[in-house]
Amino acid sequence: MSLAVPVICVDGPGGAGKGTLSQRLAQSLQWHLLDSGALYRILGFACRQLAISLSDEGRVVAVARELDVRFVTNEAGVSVFLGDKDVSLSIRTEEGGRDASQVAVLPAVREALLCRQQELAVFPGLVADGRDMGTVVFPSAPLKIFLTASAEVRAQRRFHQLQGQGQGGSLPRLLADIEERDKRDESRSVSPLVPAEDAAVIDSSELSPDAVLDAALKLAVDRGLMSETSG
Ligand code: DC
Numbered sequence: 001m002s003l004a005v006p007v008i009c010v011d012g013p014g015g016a017g018k019g020t021l022s023q024r025l026a027q028s029l030q031w032h033l034l035d036s037g038a039l040y041r042i043l044g045f046a047c048r049q050l051a052i053s054l055s056d057e058g059r060v061v062a063v064a065r066e067l068d069v070r071f072v073t074n075e076a077g078v079s080v081f082l083g084d085k086d087v088s089l090s091i092r093t094e095e096g097g098r099d100a101s102q103v104a105v106l107p108a109v110r111e112a113l114l115c116r117q118q119e120l121a122v123f124p125g126l127v128a129d130g131r132d133m134g135t136v137v138f139p140s141a142p143l144k145i146f147l148t149a150s151a152e153v154r155a156q157r158r159f160h161q162l163q164g165q166g167q168g169g170s171l172p173r174l175l176a177d178i179e180e181r182d183k184r185d186e187s188r189s190v191s192p193l194v195p196a197e198d199a200a201v202i203d204s205s206e207l208s209p210d211a212v213l214d215a216a217l218k219l220a221v222d223r224g225l226m227s228e229t230s231g
Helices: 018-029 036-049 057-066 094-103 107-118 133-137 151-164 171-187 209-222
Strands: 007-011 032-035 069-074 077-082 126-130 143-148 200-203
Touching: 007 018, 007 133, 007 209, 018 032, 018 126, 018 143, 018 209, 032 036, 032 069, 032 077, 036 057, 036 069, 036 077, 036 094, 036 107, 036 126, 057 107, 094 171, 107 133, 126 133, 133 143, 143 209, 151 171, 200 209
Parallel strands: 007 126, 007 143, 032 126, 143 200
Antiparallel strands: 069 077
16 A cells, blocks of 8 residues: 655635745645646746637647646745746736636636646645645645635735835735635636635634744644654
8 A cells, every 4th residue: 555645735815825834834844845826827827928818718728738837946935937937926926816817717727737736746745735725636635724814914915015026006906806816716616715624724814924834833743744843
C-alpha cells in the first residue's frame, strides 16, 4: 500500500489571507506550495494575449491543455513563468483576477487543470491554496482550512496593498469587484466556493497574519501533521 502524500488545503475568498498563510505554512513545514489561483490567472492572461474570448470554452480549454506554466521558488518567493516569460506581476492585477474568475466558471477548463494540480502533491507534503482544494482537488486531505474575512476587510487590505505598490485604487470600486467575484465564485455550477464539510473555518477579519498562522499550525499539530516543536 502506498503512503498518501499529506496535503493541507487552504480555501476561501480572495483577500482573506490565503496566500500569506499558505506560504508561511509551506515554509514552516518545508512542504511544497500550490497557488491554484495563479493557474487560472495565467490561463486568463494567455487567452488575452492570444485574443481568445474568455467565454469561448472550447478555445480556452485548448489553451489550458497546452499551458506551459512553471512555478520557480527563489529568494523573493515563488515566480510564475508562462513559457520563458516571468508573468508574476502581470497576473496579479485586478483585471487579472477578473479574467481568472471568468475562465474558472468553465467546467471543461476546471477538468483540464485538475490533474495538473493533483500531480503537484509530492512528498514531503503540499500546501494547496485555492477555492476547491478541499472539496474537489484533494478531497481526502487530512487538514482543510477555509479562511474567510468580511468583504469590507478584504477590500481595505487590497486597497492598502495597492497603495503600498504605488498604485491607485478606489475603495468602493474594490469592494464592488470583490462582491461581484465572490458571487461568481460561489454560484458557479462546478466547484463553487464553499467550505468542505470537514473544513476548519478561520475568520481572519480581526486576526493578524501571525494569529492566523498560529491557529493553522495548531490544527496541523492536532491532526498529527507536525510535532509542536517543528514549527
Ligand atoms: O486566488 P486568486 O485571487 O488568485 O484566484 C483568482 C480567481 O481564480 C478567483 O476569482 C477564482 C479562481 N480560482 C478558482 O476558481 N479555483 C481555484 N482553486 C483558485 C482560483
